[in-house]
Amino acid sequence: MIILAIDTSAVASAALIRCHEPLVPEAAGAAVLASFATEDTRSHAEVLAPGIRALLAEQELAGADIARIVVGVGPGPFTGLRSGIATARALAFAWDVPLDGVMSLDALAWDVVESGAPADGFTVAIDARRRELYWAQYAADGTLVDGPHVTAPQQLPSLPAYGAGAGLYRWQLEDAGASVDEAFAQAQPAAASLGLVAAARLGAGAPLLDTTPLYLRDSDAQVPGPRKRAL
Missing domain, CATH: 3.30.420.40 (ATPase, nucleotide binding domain)
Structure with a gap:
């Protein structure tokens, strides 16, 4: 079984995890096939999809080969988390595979x-x-x-x-x-480790999260109020 893991809570990252079936606790049968992670904390949307495409090409895999997708749900900034979660949801829908969340x-x-x-x-x-x-x-x-x-x-x-x-x-x-x-001192959450966390929990029969983002803050965007009268 191959898991695609995605995390954009800090930097953009993705990884392909191969798991032996049946899954076992401690991710003993899981291995990272390939991964990438940026150093930039502000370019998630631009690099994530091309990065995932490159990972699949490197391993000669297609969407049909992915059995499950897991995505980091934060906490993290609004824009970064939206990029990762929206990408994971779109791919899960397109490939018709289960989608789960893990706290980043x-x-x-x-x-x-x-x-x-x-x-x-x-x-x-x-x-x-x-x-x-x-x-x-x-x-x-x-x-x-x-x-x-x-x-x-x-x-x-x-x-x-x-x-x-x-x-x-x-x-x-x-x-x-x-x-x-x-x-x-410079470490960020990475999709490779996120995928191993998910594999260990699935092997232990522990539930994963849904993909509701953990923003922890209210949005800065506000609905405009009514216009003030000029007179």
Whole structure:
């Protein structure tokens, strides 16, 4: 079985995951066939579809070969998340395959656990702009403990913090009692890890999310009010 994973919560990324059937927990039978991720946090719509097309061509696959699509549902900015989720929904409809969501921060937490997570747990954080972070707290095995949230950096727990958001606000986090892992100071959620998270959960019989985006903020766009009278 081949899963197409997509995430645009921070950067645009996609990956093809091969899973042996039946699926098993811990993604033991899953492997990343191919993946791409940009460094730009503002060009999701321009690069995502061509990137997916290139991945399929590289592996000599077509839409008919994809058994399931999983997409990161955030948290993240409106424009970025819309690009990824809209693309995933369109492809799932066109290819007539199941579509599921995974919280994007879970992908970053997967990477932390794979590298050896602290015994007392940790947080992962990405930039939410406006001097805030999107973050969540996890146990050492990657189980979600709290979140996701969008807050000022000083409001994160006093735990080791991972991710590009932690690297961006290192001094504020350290002043508040947290520590920043240097190896993950520029890390963003990636579709390859998102796909492995999905494979592990499907293998364990755990439910995935729907594709409702986790914006965590109200939209800046407002419905215009009535025109003011000139007289």
